[in-house]
Each structure stands twice: as structure tokens, then as C-alpha cells.
Amino acid sequence: MNKVFLTGRLTRDPEMRSLASGKNVTTFTVASNEYLSGGREKAEYSNVVTWDRLAEIAGTYLGKGQQVAVEGRLQTRSWDDERGQRHWKTEVVASHVEMLSGRRKKDYEAVQAADSLVAQAERYGEAPPTEPIPDDAEAALGVDVDDEDDAEGAAA
Numbered sequence: 001m002n003k004v005f006l007t008g009r010l011t012r013d014p015e016m017r018s019l020a021s022g023k024n025v026t027t028f029t030v031a032s033n034e035y036l037s038g039g040r041e042k043a044e045y046s047n048v049v050t051w052d053r054l055a056e057i058a059g060t061y062l063g064k065g066q067q068v069a070v071e072g073r074l075q076t077r078s079w080d081d082e083r084g085q086r087h088w089k090t091e092v093v094a095s096h097v098e099m100l101s102g103r104r105k106k107d108y109e110a111v112q113a114a115d116s117l118v119a120q121a122e123r124y125g126e127a128p129p130t131e132p133i134p135d136d137a138e139a140a141l142g143v144d145v146d147d148e149d150d151a152e153g154a155a156a
Contacts, residue, residue, distance in 0.1 A: 004092050006046055006070040007100070008032030018060030026055035027091075028062065030070060047091040049073070058097055069099040070094050 014028035027049050034042045049069055050058045062068065072094040078085055 001075045004072050004074055006032055006048075006092060007068070008046070008130050009067050010064050011045065014059050014062050016055060022056040024052055024059070026050045026059040028058065030068060030092075044062060045091070046070075048094050048097075049075075049091050050094045050097060054094065054097060058094075061099065062097075066099065069098040069100055071096040094138055103125070 004116045008030040011029040011031050016024060016026040018024050027047065030048055032044050032046065034044050035040055037059045059118045070092060074090060075093045076088055078086060078088045078156050
């Protein structure tokens, strides 16, 4: 039986790409700990691959440092490089990924800020916009929304 259960944290943001066939694939690395005798720990890094809809979800909602539980199978691929040297790579092909630590922090902050703006608009009796703000609205309003440093300095 080829079955893998893995719990750990992502070492970097997932990399999602679309193949020429139209299939989506996302790769990421999970760091987990092996507990040795004497109370010592050894880090183990596992490459994880997700496909299709699971790849879209992983690429959208997972981020560096997030804790996940992965279920899948081990797969070893081999290929020859341009010098004729053989290479092997073993990875976990995930069939299920569960987020154990919630949304990425930056996504949570963005959602929280957007909800705050909607609540503020509703307090002033205005409905939230149903259409995106046009690009030329910045000049008309006299604001520069792309300059984050100015916004942070004004808030401080």
C-alpha cells in the first residue's frame, strides 16, 4: 500500500502553473519534524504536488508558514539531463490537503480592511460599490492608492 500522511508547515508560498493540456499543478514543500531519542528533533522536508481543482485551491489559499495536513501517495520520477546524467525526484502526490492554521495572514488583513470600509460606508448611509473603481478615479479624487508608504506614514 502506498499511502502518506504528513503534517507540517509550508516552507514557501506554493507555485501554481497551468500545463499546455489545461491542467493546473501546484507544488510546495512541507517541513515536518522527526523526533529522535534524547528529545532531539530533525527537520524533514517533503515536496508536495497537487493537481486540478486541489491545485487551484492550494495555490490560492495556502502560504508560507501555514500549517497543513497532507494525504496522498509517494511518487518517484526520473529523467536524463542534457549531459545524459540520470536524476530522480521523490514527491508526495496529494489527494487531500487540509489547512490547519486558517487563512494566510495577508489575506485575512485584506479581508478585514475591506469589511471595515464596507461597514464605514454603511454607517454613512452609502451602499458598497457594485462596480470596480475606474483607474482615472485616483486623479479625480486627488489620491494615490498605489503608494503604500504614504498611507502607512499617515496612519502612524
